[in-house]
Amino acid sequence: MANNKKTARRAQLEQAIVYPVDWIEERSGLIGGLRYFLFRKVPGDTNWFHTLGSATLTAFLVQLVTGVILAMYYKPDPDKAYESIRHITDDITLGWLVRGMHRWGASVFIILMFFHMARVFLFGAYKYPRELNWIIGVLLLALGMFEGFTGYLLPWDQTSYWATVVAVNINGSAPFLGPFIAQFLQGGAAINDETLSRFYAIHMLLLPGAIFALIGLHLYLVIRLGVTSPPWSKDAAGSGPRTPPTPPPARDGLVRPGPRGNGRVETESPTETTTSGDGRGH
Amino acid sequence: MGFAVGIVCILVGLVVSWPAVAVGAALTLVFGFLWIRDVTRGYATLPQAEPDGDAPVEPAPPIPAHKGPPAMPETPPAEAARYPRSKFLEGATLGLGAAIGVVVTVPAVGFAVVPAFVDQGEPDIDLGPIENFPQGQWVITHYQLRPEQGDVTRRVAYIRYNGTADNEPSFTILSNRCAHLGCPVQPGGLVQSDKTKDQKASGDQDITLTPVLGLSSFTCPCHGGSYDSEGNRTAGPPVRALDRWTYSIKNGHLVLVENYSVSHVEGTGATATIHKYDLAGPGQHLDGPEQIFYPWQPPH
Numbered sequence: 004m005a006n007n008k009k010t011a012r013r014a015q016l017e018q019a020i021v022y023p024v025d026w027i028e029e030r031s032g033l034i035g036g037l038r039y040f041l042f043r044k045v046p047g048d049t050n051w052f053h054t055l056g057s058a059t060l061t062a063f064l065v066q067l068v069t070g071v072i073l074a075m076y077y078k079p080d081p082d083k084a085y086e087s088i089r090h091i092t093d094d095i096t097l098g099w100l101v102r103g104m105h106r107w108g109a110s111v112f113i114i115l116m117f118f119h120m121a122r123v124f125l126f127g128a129y130k131y132p133r134e135l136n137w138i139i140g141v142l143l144l145a146l147g148m149f150e151g152f153t154g155y156l157l158p159w160d161q162t163s164y165w166a167t168v169v170a171v172n173i174n175g176s177a178p179f180l181g182p183f184i185a186q187f188l189q190g191g192a193a194i195n196d197e198t199l200s201r202f203y204a205i206h207m208l209l210l211p212g213a214i215f216a217l218i219g220l221h222l223y224l225v226i227r228l229g230v231t232s233p234p235w236s237k238d239a240a241g242s243g244p245r246t247p248p249t250p251p252p253a254r255d256g257l258v259r260p261g262p263r264g265n266g267r268v269e270t271e272s273p274t275e276t277t278t279s280g281d282g283r284g285h
Numbered sequence: 286m287g288f289a290v291g292i293v294c295i296l297v298g299l300v301v302s303w304p305a306v307a308v309g310a311a312l313t314l315v316f317g318f319l320w321i322r323d324v325t326r327g328y329a330t331l332p333q334a335e336p337d338g339d340a341p342v343e344p345a346p347p348i349p350a351h352k353g354p355p356a357m358p359e360t361p362p363a364e365a366a367r368y369p370r371s372k373f374l375e376g377a378t379l380g381l382g383a384a385i386g387v388v389v390t391v392p393a394v395g396f397a398v399v400p401a402f403v404d405q406g407e408p409d410i411d412l413g414p415i416e417n418f419p420q421g422q423w424v425i426t427h428y429q430l431r432p433e434q435g436d437v438t439r440r441v442a443y444i445r446y447n448g449t450a451d452n453e454p455s456f457t458i459l460s461n462r463c464a465h466l467g468c469p470v471q472p473g474g475l476v477q478s479d480k481t482k483d484q485k486a487s488g489d490q491d492i493t494l495t496p497v498l499g500l501s502s503f504t505c506p507c508h509g510g511s512y513d514s515e516g517n518r519t520a521g522p523p524v525r526a527l528d529r530w531t532y533s534i535k536n537g538h539l540v541l542v543e544n545y546s547v548s549h550v551e552g553t554g555a556t557a558t559i560h561k562y563d564l565a566g567p568g569q570h571l572d573g574p575e576q577i578f579y580p581w582q583p584p585h
Contacts, residue, residue, distance in 0.1 A: 081437040165468055169507060172466040176568030178578035183402070185566055190401045192585040196434040 046232040052126070053230060055119040060218065062112040066150075069105040070207060077157065079203035081196050084159035109151055116144050128231040136224040139217055146214050153206035159199060167202075168194060288316040292391065299399050325376070404584040410541040413484040415454055415534060417494055418446040423514075425472060425495040428541075432489040442530060442541065443472060443503070445514075450555035453534075457554065459503070459516045460528035460544060467567040468507035470527065474500030503527065515550045515557060524570050526550055529559065544585075548572040 028034035045053075076095060078087040091098040120140065123129050129137035156167040171194070175185030186192060190201045291313030298305030410428055418424055423445050430438040441461040448455065461469045475498040484492040502519070503512040511520040516527030526547040533540050544564050548571040551558040562571045569579040 082435060165507070169466040169468065172567040175566040176466075179580065182566050182569065182579065182581065183583050186583045187398060187401050192405055192583075193430075194437065195431075196437050198437075 040226060043226065043229075045230045046236065048232055048236045049230055050233065052122045052233075055115060055122050056225070059112065059115040059119050060222075062108055062115050063214065063218070065104060065108050066112055067211065069101050069108065070211070072101050073105055074207055077203075079157070079200040081159065081199055084157065084199060088158045088160075109154060113147055113151060116147055120144065126231055126233055133224070133228055133231070136221060136228070139221050139224070143214060143217050143221065146210055146217070150206060150210050150214070153202040153210065156199065156202045157206065164194070288313060288320050291316055295391075296395055296399065299395065321380075402583050407543060407585075409533075411490065411535070412444075412492055412539045412541065413494075414537055415446065415539045416537075417482065417484065418444055418456070418539065419496075420446050420448045422446070423472065423474065423497040423500040425476065425497060427491075427493045427495075429490060432491070441469060443497075443500075444539075445554075447555040455555035456532055456539065457515070457557075458530040458532055458541065460530065461503075462528055462567060463505040463507065463510050464518065464523040464525045464527060464546075464567055465505060465508055465510045465521065468505050470503040470505045470510070470512065472497045472500050473502035473504055474498055515553055516547065517549055524568060524575070525572075528564065529561075546571055 024034055073091065076087060076091050076098070078084060088102075091102050093099070123137065123140070152167075152170055155170075156163050171185050171188050174188060175181045177184060189195070190197045291309050291311075293309070295306055295309035295313065298307070298309050408431065410430070412426060412428065423443055426442045426444050428440060428442070429436070430440050432438075443459040443461060445457045446454065447457060463470050477496045477498060481493050481495045484494055500514055502514065503516070504510070505521070505523075509521045510518065510523040512523070512527055513519050516529065518524075518526055526549050528544060528546050530544055531542045533542055546562045546565045548560040548562060550560070560572070563582055564585055565571060565579060565582060570576045571579075
């Protein structure tokens with residue numbers, strides 16, 4: 004008797020959890036998409052090196068969260084910036100920790116990007132059909148370094164000020180357009196009272212938005228094209244007859260259930276069944 | 286392509302001159318028109334399909350009223366397909382969307398880019414009476430380029446009074462901005478900080494004068510660029526001599542007028558020959574073969 008009661012309550016509980024999930028799935032297909040993303044097939048011999056991309060993404064997310072919190076206390080004004088950084092570090096509860104995470108996390112982000120890049124290069128994972136994703140990765144690297152450049156000025160101490168002077172003038176000594184690039188970066192002929200807020204806006208609005216969008220594209224291509232095996236893999240490319248990559252049935256489980264299904268059963272009209280062999284129609 | 290050139294020309298013109306804006310606007314209009322004509326050509330040529338045969342058709346004999354086609358012929362199918370409403374709406378949506386996009390984007394991008402390139406001018410800086418500068422003595426002069434912007438515009442000039450030449454007071458005024466990458470060069474001499482003099486010259490301007498004894502060189506702390514006491518490069522990575530200021534004497538006061546760049550200096554003091562150029566950024570060559578890499582300077 005007690006057992007029955009327990010299972011009944013359990014079923015009720017499960018129902019309470021499943022119902023909102025089902026509700027969302029039925030209206031958006033997002034749960035199916037998430038399942039597809041998390042449980043998609045990858046080669047059997049992937050290894051820890053394949054986690055460097057996710058590690059980089061995690062580092063970026065840490066920068067995002069800590070950066071938003073720091074922005075609540077930071078004041079991008081030449082007269083107040085240094086003092087507000089000192090206030091964050093010395094006075095605000097756990098401010099030293101959040102600032103430290105952002106400061107060191109910046110280096111971690113860049114270093115992980117290089118490790119990830121090295122993995123892709125050494126595994127040959129940049130080759131057809133993944134060239135575009137390599138290009139996007141290079142753009143992400145450049146934007147990440149630009150984040151480092153603009154973020155370095157924000158503490159507004161002697162080191163950051165003169166490091167920025169030098170970096171801007173390195174840009175300025177580029178042929179032909181260099182002087183214009185330097186003047187654009189500074190917002191004038193020299194570092195002035197608008198340069199700091201300019202760097203701040205670029206650092207926390209422009210670049211993160213661009214990086215976010217490119218990461219979305221990067222991940223989309225990873226999911227669409229799949230993960231490469233290591234070069235020593237027995238299934239490595241070239242060992243068998245070459246088959247052009249078939250795009251995965253990305254829409255399975257979103258618009259209508261694919262072979263995997265989502266626990267939903269739908270009846271399809273006969274004509275549809277015949278045309279949905281690859282899950283995408285024609 | 287030409288359209289883009291026109292837009293660029295407008296933006297550049299905003300910086301440089303109004304005639305350039307006019308040229309840019311004309312280019313934009315012309316190429317915009319050509320572009321639209323190009324895009325819509327598909328629609329325009331569609332109805333001209335198959336001109337009938339080759340031989341001119343002989344005029345048909347008059348048709349009795351009760352026979353033949355109706356007087357108001359129905360629109361032939363080709364005519365109907367000429368410009369369907371869906372095509373028109375599609376074109377209108379794209380065109381209006383593009384127009385709105387341009388109207389929103391151009392001012393926003395202009396606002397982000399153009400202010401940095403507007404000629405910001407240089408206010409004259411009154412450094413106080415020339416008696417503060419003893420003959421032959423280097424003086425470290427701190428001032429603010431724009432007092433209203435505060436300490437971020439604090440600058441340093443190294444000033445030496447050379448005595449009179451042709452009955453005019455002569456000064457050597459060097460900028461402390463290193464010609465390598467812009468770090469502040471330091472004086473190689475005995476800095477007499479205890480003899481620093483505050484000079485309230487004009488307005489909010491805070492000027493301090495610190496004498497230096499036995500100055501023989503300037504050295505940059507960043508990458509070791511070295512200069513002699515005329516600002517000529519003697520060692521290290523700088524590509525030219527230290528920048529200088531033109532000056533004037535007003536009511537017995539020394540006034541900084543304009544910052545300019547120098548490739549090198551021959552001779553010393555009042556009799557020196559200064560090879561003078563428009564102000565260039567650090568690391569940019571003024572003479573020698575490398576100067577071809579820096580043909581243009583944005584307005585300062």
